[in-house]
Each structure stands twice: as structure tokens, then as C-alpha cells.
Amino acid sequence: MNDGNQTSSSTSSSKSTTTTSTITDTPINDHTEYQPRKGGVIKLNVGGHLFFTSISTLCAESNSMFSAMFSGRFPIQTEEDGSVFIDRDGTHFLHILNWLRNKYIPPINDDIVKECLIIEAKYYQILSLVDHLSAPPPPSPNPNKFSQKELIVMLNQSHPSHPIQLASADLSGLDLSGLSFRGANLRFANLEGSSLKYCDLSSANLQDANLKRCDLRYSDLSHGDLQRAQLQNSQLQYSTAISCNFSDAELLESSLQNADFQNSQLSGANLQCANLQDINLNGSKLQGTSLYKAINVQRAKGLKR
Known part of the structure; x- marks a missing residue:
């Protein structure tokens, strides 16, 4: 009996040792x-x-x-x-x-x-x-685009002897009411949809300017140069445009009631469908001017019929 217990104990001890040895020899994972x-x-x-x-x-x-x-x-x-x-x-x-x-x-x-x-x-x-x-890159800022605030600062810094230079400037959609652009260079400027009510634009260069849908009521355009200017659907009621050059200008469907266009050059201008009620055209040159479907032509002053 004792010999059997010793053999069993020895065998168990041997198994235990073998098991321990097996665990010790297992490689350790580096991760x-x-x-x-x-x-x-x-x-x-x-x-x-x-x-x-x-x-x-x-x-x-x-x-x-x-x-x-x-x-x-x-x-x-x-x-x-x-x-x-x-x-x-x-x-x-x-x-x-x-x-x-x-x-x-x-x-x-x-x-x-x-x-x-x-x-x-x-x-x-x-x-x-x-x-x-x-995403597409944002559009590059337009160097010719000015805000109302920037423009007012520029006007305040300008001198009458050196009028402001705004050729090709983008001034569209701005409220510029009451500002003085006297003698300014606004050739090719974009003023579409802007309010120029009560503005002084006398002697200004507005050749080829975009003035579509502009509010020019009570403005002063006297002695200005608006050759080929785009004035479609513009409001010019009660404006003063004495001795102004509108040669080949587009005034389609513009509102010209009570405007003063005395001695102005309107040769080749397009006044189709324009409202001419009580406009003063005395002394104006109208050779080649289109008055097709103009409204209230009979009320226009100085217009030879």
C-alpha cells in the first residue's frame, strides 16, 4: 500500500513539474x-x-x-x-x-x-x-467692388481739383443717395440697381456706365457725359440733365417725368417706351433718337412733332 501511494505521489509531482515547465517555456508576445x-x-x-x-x-x-x-x-x-x-x-x-x-x-x-x-x-x-x-474654392474678391462705407471715405478724402477715379468700379446695389460725384470718372462703372437719389453727378464721366434700374430722381447730371450709358428702367423723374451727352444711350422704359434735358445731346439714344411726361427737351438734339412707343410724348416740352 505504501509503495503504491509513493508511486502515485511521485507521478503527480512529475506531472506538476512538467506542467510548470511547459508554461515557463511558452514565448511571451511582444505586443x-x-x-x-x-x-x-x-x-x-x-x-x-x-x-x-x-x-x-x-x-x-x-x-x-x-x-x-x-x-x-x-x-x-x-x-x-x-x-x-x-x-x-x-x-x-x-x-x-x-x-x-x-x-x-x-x-x-x-x-x-x-x-x-x-x-x-x-x-x-x-x-x-x-x-x-x-469643395470649389470661393470666388476671388473683386478688387473693383466697393462698399458704401469705403466709398464715402474715398469721397471725403478727394479734392474738387482732383475728382475721384472710379473707372470700372463695381458700385451696384448701393445706397449712395445725396453723395457728390461731381466731375468723377465713372466710365464703365457698374451702378446697376443703386440709389443715386439727390446725387451731384454734374460733369461726371459716365460713358458706357451701367445705370440699369438706378434711382436717379432729383439728381444733377448737368454737363455729364453719358455716351452709350445703360439706363434701362431707370428713374430720372425731376432730374436735371442740362447740356448732358446721352448719345447712343439706352433709356428703354425709363421714367423721365418732369426731368430737365435742355440742350442735351440725345442723337442715337433709345427712348422706346420711356415716359416723357412734362420732360423739358428744349434745345436738345434728337437726330436718330428712337421714340417708338414712348409714353406721354404729347406732354414733352420742346419736342417737335
């Missing part, structure tokens, strides 16, 4: 699994570039690769230094992080860099960044 913690700091190795950020930043976009990667559903291995390795080019990864942090990155003018970043953003499935980078 450990990373357990993501909300708000925790994480070290990323992106193609050899190291970055420190937080889980909340990486998961800022719910449908991104990072949100899935650090959701806790998948095992993540870390390197010996504790970093998580991502086998991608890390050259532009800082832009990826900054977009996740702020939803903003500085404008990228280099097309090659932009294309590379779009590729990386698609890989990480950060679609908002893809859309941002793929």
Missing part, C-alpha cells in the same frame, strides 16, 4: 492589447511619425475608422513603447487631427498636398474633411 478609455491620451505612430491625442478627438466623427477602431469592440495591439501603429504616411496626419479637433484647417493652395490629404481622409473615412477639401 499587448490596448483597452481604450474615454478621454484617455493615446500615442499614435503613423508611418514613423508620433502623435499624442485623445480618444475623444479621434472619435469626433462617429462614422470614421477611428470611431470603429477605438469603440472597444476590436482588440488593438500596442508597440513596446505603448504606441498604436498605423501603417499610413504620417506626413499630413497633423491636418487630420486638427480637423477632428476644430473642424478647421488653414487653406491648402498646393494641389498635390490637397490630393494627398483627400486620399488620407478617405482612408480614415472622415467624410466631412473630404467634402471640405473637394
Whole structure:
């Protein structure tokens, strides 16, 4: 009996020793699994570039690769230094992080860099960044476009002996009522839809200017040059345009009631469908002027019938 117990004990001891030896000889894995913690700091190795950020930043976009990667559903291995390795080019990864942090990155003018970043953003499935980078660039600011405030400052700084120079300026849609543009150079200027009510435009150069749908009521255009100016549907009631040059100007459907056009040059001008009620045309030159379907022609003063 004793010999049997000793044999059994010896055998058990031998098995125990063998088992211990087997565990000791098992190779140790160099990688450990990373357990993501909300708000925790994480070290990323992106193609050899190291970055420190937080889980909340990486998961800022719910449908991104990072949100899935650090959701806790998948095992993540870390390197010996504790970093998580991502086998991608890390050259532009800082832009990826900054977009996740702020939803903003500085404008990228280099097309090659932009294309590379779009590729990386698609890989990480950060679609908002893809859309941002793929959007067409905003239109370049028009250097000839002025605001009402800018224009008032320029007018206040100008001197009567040196009238303001606004050739080809874009002044469309502005309220410029009561301002003085006396002697100003507004050739080819765009004033469409602007309010020029009570403005002093005397002696101004408005050749080829766009004055469509302008409110010019009570304005002074005397001695101005409006050759080939576009004045369709403009309001010129009670305006003063004495000795003004309207040669070949477009005044289609304009309102000219009670306007003073004495001694003005209207040769070749188009006044079709214009309202001529009580307009003063005494001394004006009307050779080649089109009055087809003009309204209240019989009320016009100085118009030979």
C-alpha cells in the first residue's frame, strides 16, 4: 500500500513539474492589447511619425475608422513603447487631427498636398474633411467692388481739383443717395440697381456706365457725359440733365417725368417706351433718337412733332 501511494505521489509531482515547465517555456508576445478609455491620451505612430491625442478627438466623427477602431469592440495591439501603429504616411496626419479637433484647417493652395490629404481622409473615412477639401474654392474678391462705407471715405478724402477715379468700379446695389460725384470718372462703372437719389453727378464721366434700374430722381447730371450709358428702367423723374451727352444711350422704359434735358445731346439714344411726361427737351438734339412707343410724348416740352 505504501509503495503504491509513493508511486502515485511521485507521478503527480512529475506531472506538476512538467506542467510548470511547459508554461515557463511558452514565448511571451511582444505586443499587448490596448483597452481604450474615454478621454484617455493615446500615442499614435503613423508611418514613423508620433502623435499624442485623445480618444475623444479621434472619435469626433462617429462614422470614421477611428470611431470603429477605438469603440472597444476590436482588440488593438500596442508597440513596446505603448504606441498604436498605423501603417499610413504620417506626413499630413497633423491636418487630420486638427480637423477632428476644430473642424478647421488653414487653406491648402498646393494641389498635390490637397490630393494627398483627400486620399488620407478617405482612408480614415472622415467624410466631412473630404467634402471640405473637394469643395470649389470661393470666388476671388473683386478688387473693383466697393462698399458704401469705403466709398464715402474715398469721397471725403478727394479734392474738387482732383475728382475721384472710379473707372470700372463695381458700385451696384448701393445706397449712395445725396453723395457728390461731381466731375468723377465713372466710365464703365457698374451702378446697376443703386440709389443715386439727390446725387451731384454734374460733369461726371459716365460713358458706357451701367445705370440699369438706378434711382436717379432729383439728381444733377448737368454737363455729364453719358455716351452709350445703360439706363434701362431707370428713374430720372425731376432730374436735371442740362447740356448732358446721352448719345447712343439706352433709356428703354425709363421714367423721365418732369426731368430737365435742355440742350442735351440725345442723337442715337433709345427712348422706346420711356415716359416723357412734362420732360423739358428744349434745345436738345434728337437726330436718330428712337421714340417708338414712348409714353406721354404729347406732354414733352420742346419736342417737335
